[in-house]
Amino acid sequence: MKRCIVLGKPNVGKTLLVLRLADYMKVKDVDITFQDPGGAKYSRKYPMDIAVRELVGALPHQTKCLQSVSIEFRAGKGKKTVELMDTTGLIEQIHDDPLTRKAMAQTLSALRGAQIIIHIIDAHLAGHEDAVSDPTERDLDMQLAAFAGPRGGYCIVANKMDLPGAKRGLARIRRLFTGYKVLPVSAATGEGLKEVRRHVLRNL
Ligand SMILES: Nc1nc2c(ncn2[C@@H]2O[C@H](COP(=O)(O)OP(=O)(O)O)[C@@H](O)[C@H]2O)c(=O)[nH]1
Ligand SMILES: [Mg+2]
Structure with missing residues (x-):
């Protein structure tokens, strides 16, 4: 069985995207397997709306x-x-909670066994960071793209396309990540x- 890993910074919408994609693929009750870093x-089965909540x-x-x-x-x-593997959000710093640190290490080791990699970036945030200078190569998203790309x-x-400023964010992401495939998405609206789905299918 092929593995598709979904990763990125915290709060970009990884969990919602995994569930919405499962919903879009007509999965009625989501059967989620939790694998803790230890x-x-x-496994637990959830009706879709409860899983989201x-x-x-x-x-x-x-x-x-x-x-x-x-x-x-x-x-x-x-x-x-x-x-489809949902993961713990990655940050550049060493997190002060040991459990979160372990979970982040687990995310990185799971990357090795995945044939399909979906790297999520918050387009809404990217659209509002324009005033600040561009990220350096130490930025987590830049590192992830260089490593996994x-x-x-x-x-x-580029998620959260339903929010204001996301179009600007998408243009910025496309400029910063030239040469990579960038898909505009809203996990909230289904856009x-x-x-x-096509990307996953192509790589199966
Ligand atoms: N407006 C909007 N909110 C989103 C979208 N995707 C996720 N969110 C919200 O962003 C927050 C973080 O989502 P979650 O899936 O838990 O992010 P994760 O930490 O990357 O797994 C939640 O409040 C979601 O409802 C989106 O496409 N549009
Ligand atoms: Mg999550």
Whole structure:
């Protein structure tokens, strides 16, 4: 089974995108496998609306372990399953909470086993950071793109396109990340999910 990892900074919409994509793929009840950094694994089934309510949050680092959902794609006459992996948000600094630190290390090691990489950037935020100078190569998104970009199956999702200033943010992301595939998406409204699905399918 192929793995698709969804990563990025905290609060960019990773969890909501994973759930919305599962919803778009007609998954009715999401069966989520939680794998904590210590190695323990357990599963829980949620109706979609409850999963969104419980797992998506305005607070950073709501997701503290790998959470995966299996999705079936129709491919020709058969079916293919992909494991969509939601991860803990990454930051450049060493986080002061040991659990979050462990979860971040877990995100990075899971990257190695993934054939499809969805790197989410908040386009709304990017549109408002214009006044500030451009990020240096030490910026986490720049580092992630440089590290994961050359591998196959990589794309950047510019999320939160429904919010004001996001169009400006998208243009800025395209300028800063030239040469990479950038898909404008709103996990909130569903805009762009079709293109994300196509990206996953192409790399299965
Ligand atoms: N307006 C808007 N809000 C979003 C979008 N995607 C996520 N959010 C909100 O951003 C916050 C963080 O979302 P979450 O999925 O938990 O982010 P994560 O930390 O990257 O997993 C929540 O309040 C979401 O409702 C989007 O496309 N548009
Ligand atoms: Mg999350």
